[in-house]
Amino acid sequence: MSVVLIAGSPGSLSRTSALIDFINKELQEQGIETDVFNVNEFDGNEVFFADFNAPQIVRYREAIAKADAVVLATPVYQASFSGALKLLLDLIPERGLKGKVVLPLANGGSDSHLLVIDYALKPVLSALGASNVLGGVYVNAKQLTLDGEKRYQVGEEASARISRSLEELIETLPSQSSASASAYQRSVAYA
Template sequence: MATVLALTTSPFPASRTALLAEHTAACQRVRGHHTHVLALRDRPAAPLLTADTHHASIARALRLAAEVDSPVVATPIHQAACSGLLKTFLDLLPQHAFTGKPVLPLATGGSPAHVLALDYALRPVLTALGAHVTQGRFVLDRHIMTAPDGTTALDHDDELQLGRAIEQFARTLPSHAHLTAV
């Protein structure tokens, strides 16, 4: 089965974007894929912002992102763009880090006015890295909740639409993993 990395890029500890990414990773685990969740907010800021790719934490994150079969990239939309944390991290990856890899873009935001940022702000960056960008999904923040049992719950319509995007993404995943050590 494939190895999938859910990359969460919200700078906030209590992040609905992270909940969405973790929910998506859980859906991939149910399908038998190996998953990792990487919260960029947990990486040290100074080495990330100064492009210190030799810093152990940054080097591990970059290696993981480059070695997985398929990334899921989840970002909040602020000011009609993906998070600066995501862009900073993606800028550190080699130019063709995602060549031939299916990538599922996910975005969250407070207003339906942000929905176009998925295609106009995030998709071009992922495409520049060589990704095969699958149909993504934008989810309003207010439609992502934590259920009483601690799992993530989405608005019914968003759950259906996200399920379709995840299913399409799952069909593009390789049937074997090539990641040997993380």
């Protein structure tokens, strides 16, 4: 099983990246193969002009094509998802998310943007062929705190909600055995 994780924040140290790092660690602890793409690691010109021959874009598109699931996170900008994430989504071929389980996440400064996943992000994912888009998780900025090394940490309440969504993701994947899903449920219960 393969899961692609996409961090849609242009900042190198961001709450969005912290969410993806948290999820990546959780999935890898379960022995799930992950491939992480952070929008700030792409060459801006290659993404903006959709240079499909650029090595990073080729690798990204190949990873999406072979993935069983895609997890993406975005900061909220102007009551929607980031334009940087939209540029990465534009690199996915038409119907490129067909047959994949998709878990969207968003983080914003207040709960006023709680519905950004449903009203802004899910329609775009549907246009890319995603028919199995999970409920998603919205994380308020207060649930992500800086540690002593100036890195964001996911708070207890947010990590519990994300873990429940990951459990659903694992259960939904057709190639995932029920034994692995049960093992993940037990590890989440004891965390």
